[in-house]
Amino acid sequence: MRRSVRLAVTPPFAFGLALRYLAASPSAIVEEVQDGEHVRPVRIGGRWLLLRVRDGAAPGGALQVTLEGRRVRTADLEAAADLVSRLFGTAEDVTPVLRALRRSPRFVPLARRCRGLRPVLIGNPFEALIWAVIGQQINIAFAAKLKAALLEHFGGSLAVGGRRYPLFPAPEHLARLRRADLRPLQYSRQKADYIIGLSQAVARGTLDFASLAGLPTPEAVARLTAFRGIGRWTAEYLLLRGLGDRDALPAADGGLRRIVGEELGLGRLATEEEVRGVAAPIAGWRGYLAFYWWFTLQERSRDRAPAA
DNA sequence: ATCCAGGCTCCTG
DNA sequence: CAGGAGCATGGA
Numbered sequence: 001m002r003r004s005v006r007l008a009v010t011p012p013f014a015f016g017l018a019l020r021y022l023a024a025s026p027s028a029i030v031e032e033v034q035d036g037e038h039v040r041p042v043r044i045g046g047r048w049l050l051l052r053v054r055d056g057a058a059p060g061g062a063l064q065v066t067l068e069g070r071r072v073r074t075a076d077l078e079a080a081a082d083l084v085s086r087l088f089g090t091a092e093d094v095t096p097v098l099r100a101l102r103r104s105p106r107f108v109p110l111a112r113r114c115r116g117l118r119p120v121l122i123g124n125p126f127e128a129l130i131w132a133v134i135g136q137q138i139n140i141a142f143a144a145k146l147k148a149a150l151l152e153h154f155g156g157s158l159a160v161g162g163r164r165y166p167l168f169p170a171p172e173h174l175a176r177l178r179r180a181d182l183r184p185l186q187y188s189r190q191k192a193d194y195i196i197g198l199s200q201a202v203a204r205g206t207l208d209f210a211s212l213a214g215l216p217t218p219e220a221v222a223r224l225t226a227f228r229g230i231g232r233w234t235a236e237y238l239l240l241r242g243l244g245d246r247d248a249l250p251a252a253d254g255g256l257r258r259i260v261g262e263e264l265g266l267g268r269l270a271t272e273e274e275v276r277g278v279a280a281p282i283a284g285w286r287g288y289l290a291f292y293w294w295f296t297l298q299e300r301s302r303d304r305a306p307a308a
Numbered sequence: 309a310t311c312c313a314g315g316c317t318c319c320t321g
Numbered sequence: 322c323a324g325g326a327g328c329a330t331g332g333a
Binding site: 026133135136137138139140141142143190194228229230231232233234237250252253254255256257279294297 | 310314
């Protein structure tokens, strides 16, 4: 069965830009974009359902949220709408962000290009964490390959409408793995150890994402970096893409260092500190800035190599 | 072959 | 406490 609900958005809201980001995002393996629709499995009310999000084509740019599966209840729809609201930031007022960006001339083009775009969250914080660890110090195409292998071997799938949708493995599952289970999937020993150790911490509740929500970014970073395998970059990435922290800036990120290096005309990668310096005027919204930069980089590579 | 890729840990000084 | 060596792996 299939039921829909309408989700109001706070303008300006550019669903099209969010879709474009997702469509080109290497981490988006569980998520799909097709025919202007975002499709992904979601766990609601203790079971998996298929979520579809599309532009509602209604005044004000509302979204249409659809659930597909067995016995979809009204409460499920409400939960799905809440989830979509969180993942896409539909309820957030971005005018303060635009105002902050426009105060600096160098950010004006960025603000124009990304108008109505919000940081798009990865399906759940655990997935965001593991994706960040996978992405440490390897090229992103290879990282996507590693993630796909993880899903294929340990994630299972959801069958709906004659199709199967891959699921990201639960922490309890990855927590039971041994290093030797991951090595054949081309994970390095240290990456395998980090992923298993962090999965155990999440499964045991030692690492509790909910308790991080609402903490000041530096405090959350401090708590996260206490875990083996989480450095500052990973903590900031998780906060931004997994937990929706709007001020988290992974300044050590290679892509951000490159784009800031160009911005400053350095002829080299900017240092982490230089990235933080350029971002300083946007304090409070530095997560937006990071995401807009990533979006820019992605658009650029998309222009260079149009999708097949 | 060599260098790089969306870093982390651990050890120096 | 800042800085850097060493690490581990596949891809260009």
